[in-house]
Amino acid sequence: MSSLVFILKDGTRKSVEAEPGHTLLEIAQKNGLDVEGACEGSLSCSTCHMIIAPDWYKRLPEASDEENDMLDLASGLTRTSRLGCQLVMQADWDGMEVRLPSAVRNMALS
Ligand code: FES
16 A cells, blocks of 8 residues: 655644555545545636645646636645645555745635
8 A cells, every 4th residue: 555644733743544546635635634625626616726746747648727726826836836636656656855935825815
């Protein structure tokens, strides 16, 4: 079984089992992590924003234009930001570090 290391909003590191074929959003939610995923993966929110460790970011498939458009709306955007609902876990991502941003755009206020 592969694993992912999530770095939580308070800086805590949490290693979780990550079954290939599931999205990072699904894996985070299954492990009770605080990721909203308001649109459930339909690319119409940015509440599944995650920040990938730079060494790992390079190994990910490129983001689609639609993902990049949504990422532009994410608060705390970084150069290694991705949307967790668009990343499908691969066996060779074992040990990848993924940080949860401390603030997400609040849909209710926008
Ligand atoms: Fe809405 Fe990922 S859950 S874009």
